[in-house]
Amino acid sequence: MSGLSAEGNAGLWAALKTGNSLVLLRHASAPGMGDPDYFDVEDCSTQRNLSNAGRKQATAIGDLFRVHGIENAHVLSSQWCRCLETARLLHLGPVEVLTHLNSFFRQYERRESQTENLRKWIDKQSLKQTVVLVTHQVNITSLTGVYPSSGELVVVNRSKSGKLLVLGSIKTD
Numbered sequence: 001m002s003g004l005s006a007e008g009n010a011g012l013w014a015a016l017k018t019g020n021s022l023v024l025l026r027h028a029s030a031p032g033m034g035d036p037d038y039f040d041v042e043d044c045s046t047q048r049n050l051s052n053a054g055r056k057q058a059t060a061i062g063d064l065f066r067v068h069g070i071e072n073a074h075v076l077s078s079q080w081c082r083c084l085e086t087a088r089l090l091h092l093g094p095v096e097v098l099t100h101l102n103s104f105f106r107q108y109e110r111r112e113s114q115t116e117n118l119r120k121w122i123d124k125q126s127l128k129q130t131v132v133l134v135t136h137q138v139n140i141t142s143l144t145g146v147y148p149s150s151g152e153l154v155v156v157n158r159s160k161s162g163k164l165l166v167l168g169s170i171k172t173d
Contacts, residue, residue: 012155012168013068021157021167022122022131024140026148028061028089029054029173030082034105041102044081054082055089057151061172062090065130073130078102080136086151087134101135115142123162149173 015021032048040046050058065073070092077087078101087095100118104110118139125131141147144166146154151172156164 009168009170012153012170013070015155015157015167016068016070016130018157019127020159021155022125022127022133024144024148024154024156025061025086025132025134026137026140026150026152026154027054027078027080027082027086027134028058029150035080035103039106041079047081050082050085054150055085057172058086058089059091061086061151061153062092064170064172065090065092065132070130073132075132075134076101077134078136078139083134083136087132090132090134092130092132095134098133101133101139103136103138105136105138111138111142115139118143119162119164122158122164127158 016023028050030048030050035047038046073092075087075092075095076098077083077095079097080103100114100121104114137148140154144154144156146166146169148154149171153170155167157167158164
């Protein structure tokens with residue numbers, strides 16, 4: 001897996017243009033783990049947020065998409081501020097909230113139902129336009145078995161039977 005280079009991973013970038021693949025992106029670098037006990041999804045000051053390096057990383061990830069010919073994408077994000085900021089800094093198009101992408105780190109009992117709801121949502125998408133889902137490590141791991149680093153892109157292919165196959169990942173840290 002390579003970093004922020006224009007070379008390498010050509011097959012993964014090409015897959016994102018086939019209409020059967022999408023990318024799961026773990027939010028860019030936000031130091032720490034989890035969120036404080038006083039966390040409020042509506043108040044960024046109560047959350048773990050992107051660092052300056054994370055903001056630069058998110059912008060560079062957007063540039064990486066453009067280098068590979070993806071100027072616009074259907075971008076969806078968790079409600080968490082670090083995900084929304086990552087999604088917006090990609091500059092690939094308007095960002096929509098998809099609650100199936102919200103973290104269940106502190107509410108692990110939601111893992112199975114939320115992952116199944118995300119699978120069902122993915123199954124209904126046309127994927128004609130590149131789809132970028134900005135979310136959290138726990139969500140990506142539950143869906144794919146991959147434990148991504150901050151800013152890592154996990155490219156998955158949706159088979160005709162609706163199963164998700166991990167094609168690979170692109171590390172950007």
